[in-house]
Amino acid sequence: MGPLVIAVDGGGSKTDALALSLDGEVLGRASAGTSSPHFIGLAASVAVVDALVRELAGHVVPAHVGVYLSGLDLESEVADYTAALAGLPWAASVTVENDLFALLRAGTSEPDAAAVICGTGLNALAIRADGEVARYLALGPISGDWGGGGGIGELALWYSARETDGRGEHTTLTAAIPREFGLDTVTELTLALHDGTYSLPDLARLSPLVLEHSRAGDPIARHIVDRQAEEIAVMASGALARLGLDREVPVVLGGGVVQSGDRILLDGVDAALARLAPRAHAVVVSAPPILGAGLLALESAGARPEAVDRARAAQG
Numbered sequence: 001m002g003p004l005v006i007a008v009d010g011g012g013s014k015t016d017a018l019a020l021s022l023d024g025e026v027l028g029r030a031s032a033g034t035s036s037p038h039f040i041g042l043a044a045s046v047a048v049v050d051a052l053v054r055e056l057a058g059h060v061v062p063a064h065v066g067v068y069l070s071g072l073d074l075e076s077e078v079a080d081y082t083a084a085l086a087g088l089p090w091a092a093s094v095t096v097e098n099d100l101f102a103l104l105r106a107g108t109s110e111p112d113a114a115a116v117i118c119g120t121g122l123n124a125l126a127i128r129a130d131g132e133v134a135r136y137l138a139l140g141p142i143s144g145d146w147g148g149g150g151g152i153g154e155l156a157l158w159y160s161a162r163e164t165d166g167r168g169e170h171t172t173l174t175a176a177i178p179r180e181f182g183l184d185t186v187t188e189l190t191l192a193l194h195d196g197t198y199s200l201p202d203l204a205r206l207s208p209l210v211l212e213h214s215r216a217g218d219p220i221a222r223h224i225v226d227r228q229a230e231e232i233a234v235m236a237s238g239a240l241a242r243l244g245l246d247r248e249v250p251v252v253l254g255g256g257v258v259q260s261g262d263r264i265l266l267d268g269v270d271a272a273l274a275r276l277a278p279r280a281h282a283v284v285v286s287a288p289p290i291l292g293a294g295l296l297a298l299e300s301a302g303a304r305p306e307a308v309d310r311a312r313a314a315q316g
Contacts (some may be wrong), residue, residue, distance in 0.1 A: 003063040005301045006053050006090075009253075010035035010069040010121030012163030016290040017052040022063065022303050024310030030055045037081065039201070040272045045069065047086045050228030053090050064093045066297030068102035068289070070281075073123065073138040075157035091098035093163050095300050098135070099289060100125045106292030107285035109241070112245050114236045114280070121203045122147035122231065126239035126249075134242040136235065147231045149257055152224055153203030156210050158221045160186045171220035180209060211262045222264070228257070229268025237276035247279055254285045291315045 003022045010014065014017065015035040019028040034040060035048040049067055070074070072078050078096050087093040094134055104115035111129035116122070120143060125135040137143035146155075160177050162168030164186045178189050192198045213221035236251045251273065258265065261284075270280050289313065298308050 002302070004057060004060050005064050005066075005294075005297045005303070006056055006062045007066045007102075007290060007297040008035075008049050008052055008068065009097060009099055009279075009288075009290040009293040010049070010067075010106050011117075011129040011289070012039060012070055012204075013256075015048055017056055018290050018294045020298060020302060020311055022298070022307060024298060024314070026304065026314050028056045028089050029101065036068055036071035037069070037077070042080065042084055046081070047084070052290075053088075057090055061092065062090055062097070064297055064301035065090060065101075066095045066097075066293050066300060068097050068099045068293045070099045070117075070119075070121070072096065072098045073136070084186075093262035093301070096232065098123070098125070099293075102289040102292035102296065103254040103285060104252050104292065105295050106287045106289050107283055108250045109252065110250055111158070112243075112247070112249050113252060114240050114245075114249060115252040115254065116232050116236050116255040116258075117255040118148055118228070118232055120201065120252065122151065122235065122255075124232075124234070124235035124239050124243060126236070126243050126244045127201065128245060130161075132243055134239040136239070147214055147228050148255070149204030149207035150201055152228060152266075153206035153255070154200065155224050155227075156206050156221070157186070157189065157203060160223075161190055169220070170217045172216070173210065173221055176213065177206060180206060181267055193204050204298050205214030208260065211257075211260060211265065214264055215262070220234075225262070225265050226268055229265050230272050232269050232291070233257070234277050236273065236280065240277055240280060243308055246277075249280050250283045251277075252283050252285050252295050254289060259282055259286075288316060 005020045007018045015032045017030045035045045037045040082096045114126040116124040123138040160174040163174045214225040
């Protein structure tokens with residue numbers, strides 16, 4: 001076997017890994033659950049990545065490994081993760097970064113671009129041809145963040161709880177939300193969250209329900225979807241503005257919420273971008289982020305451009 005390159009892309013719900021030859025041939029795939037250090041901690045995350053790399057590499061030391069994970073939002077977190085990998089036998093040549101870089105590369109090869117991931121959570125960045133990057137702290141409400149499946153679910157429950165106790169207006173979500181958890185009432189779900197039966201990340205499963213009720217005409221659900229569309233555009237336009245990118249640039253959108261194809265949401269993103277960054281255009285990525293991770297890993301390993309093209313073609 002010739003030189004081997006391995007890429008890992010990990011989000012809030014799953015982790016994918018890909019083995020490639022330096023010629024761009026796909027040699028193997030593997031997957032696991034979440035590897036986000038925000039969800040499971042640094043040591044457990046490293047263990048997930050280590051197991052995937054060992055599964056694909058066997059007894060071969062990879063020429064390069066690219067690890068792109070959600071939850072690596074700060075430079076210090078990237079440095080800590082890189083240090084945690086340093087003692088592993090396959091980590092002689094490794095790149096560690098946020099999974100947004102993999103999403104961006106899966107959607108475009110343009111040197112000036114932005115990416116927004118709207119999956120379990122919401123995050124964004126922009127890159128410029130000279131290597132400058134604009135990113136967000138992405139630490140939740142304390143850093144000004146809202147959105148993604150978790151944020152959508154929490155806000156939907158908030159409105160439903162307020163209707164339940166008489167503080168809020170009617171929404172069809174109030175009857176539908178507890179059924180998603182096999183419960184009868186919103187109060188039962190609230191108490192189940194309080195006692196630890198469920199956790200706040202579990203509310204991300206409500207995002208498809210909110211999109212469905214928005215399409216059916218529920219005003220509260222529509223308000224939540226409109227707010228999410230605006231926030232996606234604000235994240236992209238803010239990052240682009242910090243880099244002075246006021247020219248035509250792609251904004252790559254990924255993550256389960258936007259990849260659902262909901263037209264109300266996507267039309268809202270387009271309308272907000274037209275107002276906030278009129279020369280930017282949204283591109284919903286259809287390829288999985290692991291494709292971008294694989295392309296980045298190949299490029300880091302010094303693969304020829306035709307090998308990178310071959311890898312992209314092989315994955316769709």
